[in-house]
Amino acid sequence: MAKVLVVDDAAFMRMMLKNILGKNGHQIVGEAQNGAEGVKKYQELKPDVVTMDIIMPEVNGIEAVRQIMAMDPEAKIVMVSALGQEAMVKEALEAGARDFIVKPFKESKVLEVIEKLC
């Protein structure tokens, strides 16, 4: 049972993740629409896991990872990427993200990744 912070600029994507995770016994403790908001909410809520979209306005996902990792080196961040974003996912991993999931989501994969981190 993980406490998850969902960061994505698309409400639809946030809703999908919320559904998948909620259905499987995880708790969505907060949402954010961009990287800056994501970092802020992380400080406030101290979630177990963060799902982080890559391309977002204001502060993008990779930068957000850096900032969160600087605050909390134990942070568990999962990147949410689309096809073709290999280089960016690698960059995020290098910045400290733990794993990634690809859109469109496969429920089993999302769960595999989230549950592995808890």
Place this chain on the structure above:
Amino acid sequence: MESYKDVFVSESMEHLNSLTQGLLELEKGNEEVLTEIFRAAHTLKGMSATMGYEGMAKITHEMENLLDAVRNGEVEITSEVIDVLFEAVDLLEAALNSLSEGDDENISAEEVSQKLSKFAQTRKEERTTPAEVKGEVKKLEKGVKRIDIELDKDCTLKSVRAYMAFRELRELGEIVKCIPDEEKLEDGNFDRSFSIFLKTSASDEEIRKRLKKVSELSKIEIHSGEASSAKEDKTKSGGDVKSVQTVRVSIERLDSLMNLVGELVISKSRLFQIKNKYAIDELNETLAYIDKLTTSLQEEVQEMRMVEVRYVFDRFPRMVRDLAKKEGKKVDFVIEGKDIELDRTVLDEIGDPLVHLLRNCIDHGIETPEERVKSGKSETGKVLLKARRVKDHVEIIVADDGRGIDPEKIKRIAVEKGLISEKEAEKMSYDEAKMLIFTPGFSSAEKVTDISGRGVGLDVVRNKILSLGGTVELESEVGKGTRFVLKLPLTLAITKALLISAGGKIYAIPLNNVNEILNVKEEDISTVMGQEVIQLRGKILPVYDLLSLLGKATATNGKRARPVVIVEKGGNLIGLAVDELIGQQEIVIKSLDGKLRDVRGFAGSTIMGDGRVSLILDIASLGVGEWQSR
């Protein structure tokens, strides 16, 4: 509860089989199997030493030494070396058989062990450089592990996963090489698998633990030290790393399950009959569902019992090789269709019949090299064992290109043995004469060889096949060769049949015999040379009144409109005229016993839905006159 011994015996048998196949390949000159042979011997050594079977352990230890020396190129592969390895295999098999019967090993390992070590010691003085292993991969040095990784089928960002795997492994040591190369991996330019060579002192467990952190890895295989060519391992040991869970079930359990399902099928048929009789429409839906359920249940049970024929076929190459050698004949033995599946009981039962047939081929069928050359054939005879799936049954073919069956010779011998009279012999058709070899008491061997015994094999073979609900057909041409075709039902007890009525009685014809069904009008039937025939798509087929064939007098006029069932018999199509077609039904075959078994024309009996018994026809043994369809 199975004891360790049982598991040891069955697993050892598998490894031994692997060894045998490998040795046969090695004999043909294929050296790629060396690693596998070595591995099999090595595993057997470990297992038998653990169980305390010293004889087996000693033999396998010496085998391993010898094979290692061969692998390294220190000892040459000669036919003597192979023979002694086969000797060792035979002794190990004897030990396993003894153990499986509840006895001790009961073998004397001294002689063979000495022979093996003598060969191993013929290694040259200096160690030559290790034999080069074919394939892209070098032999692993000490301290380097090869980690084979396979990604999930639906993994999309492959290069990232590969990157993550690399990242984890770098924490444990130094990556010396990877396949495919780094560039391809970075571009995601690979299918799903890749291999990383890691110089590390970490244990396999630590490596796995690390890699567990990376999602979407479906398979992880770690090889260290003695493993060699990546290619071989991938193709051959692929079967080891199955994540499929299996359960061992006793055969009695499966049989009892099979029986229960059979009874269920019968009861279901009865229910249908009752529903129809009283026209209870309300039952339609439920019965339809029950029908679906029983069919599924039947299919599941059948699946459980299905085993690949390779388990029986694998015995044969060795046997054929030894037999041919003994008889001084040159035989090229080809097996096809090893992965066709059969019900396990059927499979068990056809082992011996196939041995008989193969022995017959080599003993009586294939001629000596000199004879063959004299008749313009190649020195080496060909023997084919083929399994294939045809509609809903399995065909197993045993064929040779030898001297074929000479009907005149057969007739002569049968008359000499008093099996038939001279008069009967004269009247006999070619087809009927051929079938004489299946008569009990027939033996065409001039002398009794210890190879095929007294030639009593064939009638026993036929009865065995019939009792399984199958048929045996024989095609042969003098000088060209002989071909036995065994048709076996997929499942032992339950099969689909066509029900027909003739003379007021109901008979069942197994559907796999039925080619076509026609409704024949009076004008379609003509008479040619006293035989009633019909035309079917340009061909002329003989039509026989079923009742007459069964030896029953028919009170009706032969020439009238009736249904005709076209069946295949001895390679030709013939028509059987019956009174009525009743329908298709699943039937449970109960075998005939006692006197009824020898009556020509019947393969068994079945209980109908209404409790009546009807007889199942055996097309192959129905006596018909000679006819060649034109």
